[in-house]
Amino acid sequence: MQFITTYKKYHQPTLRSTLRHFALSTLSLLKNPSEAQIKQKRITFTCFHSYFPDNEVNLRAQLDFMAKHFTFISYSEGVSRLKTGQIDDNYICFSSDDGYKNFYDACKVFDDYGIKALVFANPKVIGEQNYETLKFYNNDRLSHGPMEFLGWREIDELLEKGHEVGNHTYGHRNVGNCSDEELQEQVVESYKILKEHVGSDIHFAWPYGSPNDINQKALNLIYETGHISAAAVDRNSHYKALDIQAERSYLIREQIEPFYPVNHVRYFLSKDYS
Ligand SMILES: [Zn+2]
Structure with a gap:
């Protein structure tokens, strides 16, 4: 029984990931974004997946960089500002x-920066302890080795x-190709479980994250x-009011993993999507 608990064990470099790393390093060196390019009036919703102890130094370096140029807000505040269009600063918020x-563990680091983060969870595996169940689920739904x-x-804390x-979703299913019955479980039942426990507003992020993995x-x-x-x-920030609830649409989160080198993060966060 062994869980993946380090980035070194989690990340198996491929030719593609290595080439991507060097391409991004070259791009970020060539572009070397100015402070004006980083400081924009917008809301950036970020998204990451896993954080490991061997990412701590890098995550802190990312947050030190962000603290200089961005104003940290909670995800709920980000959604509320997006709706009302109160986008008067360079806002950033965090979700996983x-x-x-x-x-x-990531939140212990966030706490040092006063950051309130949001985790998109799957009730099916909240508190799941069975090793074989976790091994199967991680492999089947998330394409990696066993993780807890x-x-x-912990959620209460x-x-x-x-x-x-x-x-x-309830069990990390692709809602873009669920039957009506499956959608009830993945969206509605899952909402009820979380709402009952959490009490406050519930946000949704669909698994696999691309527009192809959802439908109207x-x-x-x-x-x-x-x-x-x-x-x-996707790669994006929000600049203008957008009432996603009324429009039955969605916001876009920028993927920033705790292991991304700071110069890559600087490059991603200097793009202008206005
Ligand atoms: Zn997911």
Whole structure:
């Protein structure tokens, strides 16, 4: 019984990932963004997956960089500012998908920066302890080796500290190709479980994150259920008011993993999407 608990064990470099790394390093060196390019009036919703102890130094370096140029806000504040169009600063907020136990450790770092983060969890595996179940689920739904997930007790502690919990479907299913019955379980039942526990507003982020992994029927159901936002993953920031709830649409989160080198993060966060 062995869980993946280090980045070194989690990340198996491929030719593609190595080439991508060097391409990004070259690009960020060539572009060397100015402060004006980084400081824009916008909201950047970020998204990451896993955080490991051997990412701590790098995550702190990322946050030191961000603290100089951005104003940290909670995900809920980001959604609220997006709706009202109060986008008068360079805002950034943090979310994490899949509900890994290591989100709890990431929050210890976030706490030092006064950051309130949101975790999109899957109720099916919250507090799951069975090794074989976890091994199968991680392999089948998340395509990696066995990892542990947050339990309700850890979630309670995070909520007490001001962090947030959102819905990432009941069991990490692709809602773009679910039957009506499956959608009820993945969207509605999952919402009910989280709402009952969390109490406050529930945000939604669909698994796999691309516009191909969602459809309008699922989006309509997400909002009819009571979720106050839905989110995709892509390279983007938000500059203008957007009432995603009324429009039955979604916001876009920028993927920034705790292991990304700071110069790559600087490069991603200097792009202008206005
Ligand atoms: Zn996911």
